[in-house]
Amino acid sequence: MLTCREMTRVLADYLDGTMPAEDRLVLDRHLDACPSCRAFLKTYEATIRLTGMLPCEEMPEDLKARLAAFARGLAAR
Numbered sequence: 001m002l003t004c005r006e007m008t009r010v011l012a013d014y015l016d017g018t019m020p021a022e023d024r025l026v027l028d029r030h031l032d033a034c035p036s037c038r039a040f041l042k043t044y045e046a047t048i049r050l051t052g053m054l055p056c057e058e059m060p061e062d063l064k065a066r067l068a069a070f071a072r073g074l075a076a077r
C-alpha cells in the first residue's frame with residue numbers, strides 16, 4: 001500500500017506523465033482515499049502553474065516553504 005510519504009515523492013512523475021500506467025493507477029487509488037494527498041496535489045499543481053508563468057525557474061520562497069511544511073505534515077502522519 002502506498003503511503004502519503006511515498007506519494008509526495010513520486011508526485012512529480014505523476015504530473016509530468018512519465019509514470020507507468022499501473023503506477024498511476026495506484027496513485028489514483030490513493031488520491032481517491034486520501035484527502036490530504038488530494039490537497040497536496042492541488043497545491044503542487046498550482047505551484048507548477050504559478051512558477052510556469054514566472055520568468056525564472058526558481059520557486060518563490062513562500063511557496064517552497066508552504067509546500068515543504070505540507071509535505072512534512074503528511075510525512076508525520
Ligand SMILES: [Zn+2]
Nearest residue numbers: 004007034037
Ligand atoms: Zn495520502
